[in-house]
Amino acid sequence: MSLAIETKKLTKSYKTKGGGRLDVVKELDLQVEAGEIYGFLGPNGAGKTTTIKMLLGIIEATDGEALVLGKEAGDIEVHRELSYLPEKPYYYEHMTGLEIMEFYSSLFGKRDTEKCKALLERVNLANDMNRTINQYSKGMQQRVGLAQSLLNDPKLLFLDEPTGGLDPIAHIEVRDLILEFREEGKTVFISSHELSDVERICDRVAIINKGEIVQQGKLDVLLAGSRVELTADSVPAGIADGFKAMEDTTVSFKQGRLIMDMPDSSETNGILDAIRTAGGTIISFVPRRARLEDLFLESVSADNKVKGRKMGRMTIKDLEAEEAPLEEVKE
Amino acid sequence: MNVIINIARTTIGEAIRRRVLLVILLIGVLFVAIAPGLSVLSARQELTVLKSLTLGIIQLTSAVIAIVLTVYLIPNEIERRTIYTILSKPVRRWQFLIGKYLGAIGALGLMMTLMTVTLVVVFWVMKPQETTVTVLRELTLGPLMFYVQMCLLAAVSVFFSTFTQPIINFFLSGGTYLVGSLFSSVLKTISENKDLPLAFKAVAIFIQNALPNFEYFNIQNPLINPGQQIQNEGLHYLNLAFYAVAYITALLVGGILIFDKREV
Numbered sequence: 001m002s003l004a005i006e007t008k009k010l011t012k013s014y015k016t017k018g019g020g021r022l023d024v025v026k027e028l029d030l031q032v033e034a035g036e037i038y039g040f041l042g043p044n045g046a047g048k049t050t051t052i053k054m055l056l057g058i059i060e061a062t063d064g065e066a067l068v069l070g071k072e073a074g075d076i077e078v079h080r081e082l083s084y085l086p087e088k089p090y091y092y093e094h095m096t097g098l099e100i101m102e103f104y105s106s107l108f109g110k111r112d113t114e115k116c117k118a119l120l121e122r123v124n125l126a127n128d129m130n131r132t133i134n135q136y137s138k139g140m141q142q143r144v145g146l147a148q149s150l151l152n153d154p155k156l157l158f159l160d161e162p163t164g165g166l167d168p169i170a171h172i173e174v175r176d177l178i179l180e181f182r183e184e185g186k187t188v189f190i191s192s193h194e195l196s197d198v199e200r201i202c203d204r205v206a207i208i209n210k211g212e213i214v215q216q217g218k219l220d221v222l223l224a225g226s227r228v229e230l231t232a233d234s235v236p237a238g239i240a241d242g243f244k245a246m247e248d249t250t251v252s253f254k255q256g257r258l259i260m261d262m263p264d265s266s267e268t269n270g271i272l273d274a275i276r277t278a279g280g281t282i283i284s285f286v287p288r289r290a291r292l293e294d295l296f297l298e299s300v301s302a303d304n305k306v307k308g309r310k311m312g313r314m315t316i317k318d319l320e321a322e323e324a325p326l327e328e329v330k331e
Numbered sequence: 332m333n334v335i336i337n338i339a340r341t342t343i344g345e346a347i348r349r350r351v352l353l354v355i356l357l358i359g360v361l362f363v364a365i366a367p368g369l370s371v372l373s374a375r376q377e378l379t380v381l382k383s384l385t386l387g388i389i390q391l392t393s394a395v396i397a398i399v400l401t402v403y404l405i406p407n408e409i410e411r412r413t414i415y416t417i418l419s420k421p422v423r424r425w426q427f428l429i430g431k432y433l434g435a436i437g438a439l440g441l442m443m444t445l446m447t448v449t450l451v452v453v454f455w456v457m458k459p460q461e462t463t464v465t466v467l468r469e470l471t472l473g474p475l476m477f478y479v480q481m482c483l484l485a486a487v488s489v490f491f492s493t494f495t496q497p498i499i500n501f502f503l504s505g506g507t508y509l510v511g512s513l514f515s516s517v518l519k520t521i522s523e524n525k526d527l528p529l530a531f532k533a534v535a536i537f538i539q540n541a542l543p544n545f546e547y548f549n550i551q552n553p554l555i556n557p558g559q560q561i562q563n564e565g566l567h568y569l570n571l572a573f574y575a576v577a578y579i580t581a582l583l584v585g586g587i588l589i590f591d592k593r594e595v
Contacts, residue, residue, distance in 0.1 A: 095341075107337065107421070
């Protein structure tokens, strides 16, 4: 499988007021395969948008390499084959949906009105294409954004919070569109806080925290059952009490059945044997798939707790301290 | 070229809908329209004063519009993130900057045309006897030279906007315009005064040469005073055009070089 994006030790640093150096993105190694939906996750200020900007060539990396569709990030020719939907995009309000599309179409050298209309139809804006953008709802504006991102039939799409702030219906529509992109063979790089969306649609994810990748891999593998749930019948109380002493294991009884939630370890077989030997019957033994939310919190909170910060309770000052780089470091 | 034209066209569309600019324009048009009613002088003096007053109104209004329009030209695009969508297309930064500049001077041209048309109509209606072909020529030539002046001012402001905040840019561009127009004669006097210390004169000469001289484009005196004539008019205007184009080019090239390296 060819790579749509490849970065090697990609770094972006800024000088701080005190003369120090703040690594907003630190030695990032990413490999995004062609044709996959890749989720790029991280808390606010983790370096997600900075990474996307570097991959688009909008800002220069301080160090490291970034290849996008086989060419150096920022190569103007690559821009003919990719597209970008920024977070909370703004469109010139005096223009209609169709005019916006025609404007972006013209940036590729030729104004293709028919294609613009077809794409607006695809995102269900056929009846609204002649209304000005200031009459559009947030969801409609996002759909215009997605439509403009398809103007060049891109091989690679960068979507920054594509479902952020949308109502449930618009949310589902946008999510379905992204799935259609994959079916068409496009590579989609999504930066998002909507973990449920990412879990549903992404093939692989990377979790970035404080500019560093803390998890990366296939979603199925990352979320694969590291725990199991066991249900057994007719288990003697004495045996069950013995299981309670095991580390990281919860034991409960429901309608007389033993239910155990435990790590999938080398001891699992021994537990099954012990139940059977004691006359118990194994009803079910199911590997438990972790939730992305748990994986995310586990990945980002470990580091944050070191500094005494509670996840999800970052203050504005915390964010500003992370997001207000002062001077770019040139190397 | 297509890319630049389309960015310019969109910029014009946006600029002519900006309420703050329309209010300034409306005030300018209103003053030009009511100017004849303010004059209480003799017929001959009245025409001279009226021409001077209305041209002055157009110059002042245009300068304010030029600065207000251009100081937000680039910062707004960054703040609203439109620049990211545009630069993620096959658009180079210099194309974006030139497109924005051309759009700004295009919008400025439309606004100044409206003021000039108002001026001509006002003269035609209020002073039908005095509005000869010569006067009409003067009433259009004056604003035309102001337009060239404003294109230069817009280039100054676009240059500053590539590395400063709008509020700082407002004062920098406004200051440059004031020094380059109102104080150009003062600077010239200082630089030619033999009694002043050399260092003092050197500073005056430096400012005089480093900043664009906006006063060159103010041809109110020869237009208003029948006694003053521009020798070899064609060559004079050609020189002015060359001066403006050279300065604008230098400013835009400087702006592009800075903007190309700037983090957005």
